[in-house]
Structure formats: C-alpha cells, structure tokens
Amino acid sequence: xxxxxxxxxxxxxxxxxxxxxxxxxxxxxxxxxxxxxxxxxxxxxxxxxxxxxxxxxxxxxxxxxxxxxxxxxxxxxxxxxxxxxxxxxxxxxxxxxxxxxxxxxxxxxxxxxxxxxxxxxxxxxxxxxxxxxxxxxxxxxxxxxxxxxxxxxxxxxxxxxxxxxxxxxxxxxxxxxxxxxxxxxxxxxxxxxxxxxxxxxxxxxxxxxxxxxxxxxxxxxxxxxxxxxxxxxxxxxxxxxxxxxxxxxxxxxxxxxx
Numbered sequence: 226x227x228x229x230x231x232x233x234x235x236x237x238x239x240x241x242x243x244x245x246x247x248x249x250x251x252x253x254x255x256x257x258x259x260x261x262x263x264x265x266x267x268x269x270x271x272x273x274x275x276x277x278x279x280x281x282x283x284x285x286x287x288x289x290x291x292x293x294x295x296x297x298x299x300x301x302x303x304x305x306x307x308x309x310x311x312x313x314x315x316x317x318x319x320x321x322x323x324x325x326x327x328x329x330x331x332x333x334x335x336x337x338x339x340x341x342x343x344x345x346x347x348x349x350x351x352x353x354x355x356x357x358x359x360x361x362x363x364x365x366x367x368x369x370x371x372x373x374x375x376x377x378x379x380x381x382x383x384x385x386x387x388x389x390x391x392x393x394x395x396x397x398x399x400x401x402x403x404x405x406x407x408x409x410x411x412x413x414x415x416x417x418x419x420x421x422x423x424x425x426x427x428x429x430x431x432x433x434x435x436x437x438x439x440x441x442x443x444x445x446x447x448x449x450x451x452x453x454x455x456x457x458x459x460x461x462x463x464x465x466x467x468x469x470x471x472x473x474x475x476x477x478x479x480x481x482x483x
Contacts, residue, residue: 249305
C-alpha cells in the first residue's frame with residue numbers, strides 16, 4: 226500500500242524501531258523501569274513516548290525482509306537497554322555502598338523490603354538506594370534521559386543502530402566501575418568506622434579489662450550515622466556530577482552504536 230510515495234510497511238518500520246529503542250530504555254531506566262510500577266502503566270508510558278517521538282522520524286526508504294525486521298528491532302532494543310543500564314549503574318553503586326556500610330556498622334542483619342528491587346535489602350542499602358532515587362527525581366535526571374533518547378534519533382535514526390564490540394566494551398568498562406563508585410560514596414562513614422576499629426583495637430590491647438566488644442558496635446554505629454548526617458548535604462552536588470557522567474556514557478554508547 227502506497228501513502229504519498231511511501232509504503233505502509235516503511236511507515237510502520239519507523240514506528241516499530243522507535244518503540245523498540247524506547248522499550249529497551251524502559252527496562253533498566255531508574256524510576257521509569259522500576260519493578261514497583263505496574264507493567265500496564267509502563268507499557269502505556271512506552272507507547273506514549275513512542276507516539277511523541279515518532280513524528281521526528283522519517284519513513285524508512287528501504288525494504289526489509291522478515292529476518293531483517295527481527296534483527297533491526299533487536300538492535301534497537303539493545304541500544305535502549307545499554308542507555309538504561311548506563312543510567313542504572315549509579316543506582317547500583319549507591320545500593321552497594323549502603324550494603325558495604327551496613328556490614329561495617331552492624332546493620333547487615335536488618336533488612337527492609339526495597340520497592341525498587343522487589344526484594345529484602347539491608348536497611349542501609351535501602352536508605353542509600355531510595356535517597357539516590359529521590360535525588361535522581363529532584364534533579365529531573367529522568368528528563369535528561371528522555372531528552373537524550375529524543376536527541377539520539379537525530380544522529381542515529383531508527384533502524385540504523387547496531388550493537389558493536391566497542392559499545393559492549395565501553396559498557397563493561399563502566400560496569401567495572403560500580404565497586405569503585407560504591408567505595409567513593411561510602412568512603413566518609415567507612416573511613417570513620419575503620420578508624421574507630423583501630424582505636425578500639427588499641428584500647429583493647431592496652432586495657433584488656435575494658436568491654437571493647439560490647440561498646441565497639443555501638444560506637445561504630447553512632448559514629449557512622451553521625452558522619453552520614455554530616456556529609457548528606459553534599460550528596461546532591463556529588464550525585465549531580467555522577468548522573469551527568471552516566472548520561473554522557475549513554476550518549477557515547479549511542480554514538481558507538483552507529
């Protein structure tokens with residue numbers, strides 16, 4: 226069927242490939258891809274974003290075979306997945322930072338139901354995860370991601386993305402930095418509690434009659450919480466740079482997918 230010089234399948238292909246990229250983003254995107262959001266709402270949001278972005282796409286002036294449709298749609302979905310993963314690495318780093326501190330401060334056995342992961346998570350991991358999510362929303366980072374996806378169709382039109390070794394390598398390199406980012410987030414309270422461990426160890430050696438084992442956990446607990454409260458005002462500034470780096474990573478992955 227011809228519509229003003231374009232085949233209907235060419236018009237449909239642009240919509241399908243655009244929707245595949247958006248769908249990939251919605252799987253791992255923080256907040257938008259959360260397991261706490263019902264699947265029908267996420268599906269409706271995906272369709273809405275696709276409908277808003279589709280007018281930016283030109284009909285694909287090429288013929289596609291059945292297998293080509295599947296291959297290109299999968300490539301577009303992988304491109305969206307990579308963008309969502311790049312943004313989600315920061316959330317995983319915050320969760321890991323809370324888990325590290327939970328073990329150091331004695332909260333490893335206390336767990337809460339985390340609505341983001343739909344699983345029981347150590348209490349400090351949940352606190353760090355939800356605090357990072359609030360900063361994510363307060364700074365409108367989800368809007369940054371949606372704008373990045375919309376802009377990606379300008380230099381990487383629907384149907385032209387392809388998963389590349391360079392893109393996968395860049396993504397794996399970024400994933401390898403999750404532990405480092407978690408250590409940096411937890412560093413102030415972690416350093417304070419480690420110093421407390423050293424001081425308590427010396428006190429225990431110098432005066433064995435002191436009940437170091439009984440007071441040590443309480444001291445580390447209070448000291449760690451005090452340091453967390455002291456540095457929490459710096460979190461928005463710190464996470465702003467980290468979220469900007471995540472969006473920049475997503476843009477590099479999109480360029481490498483060309």
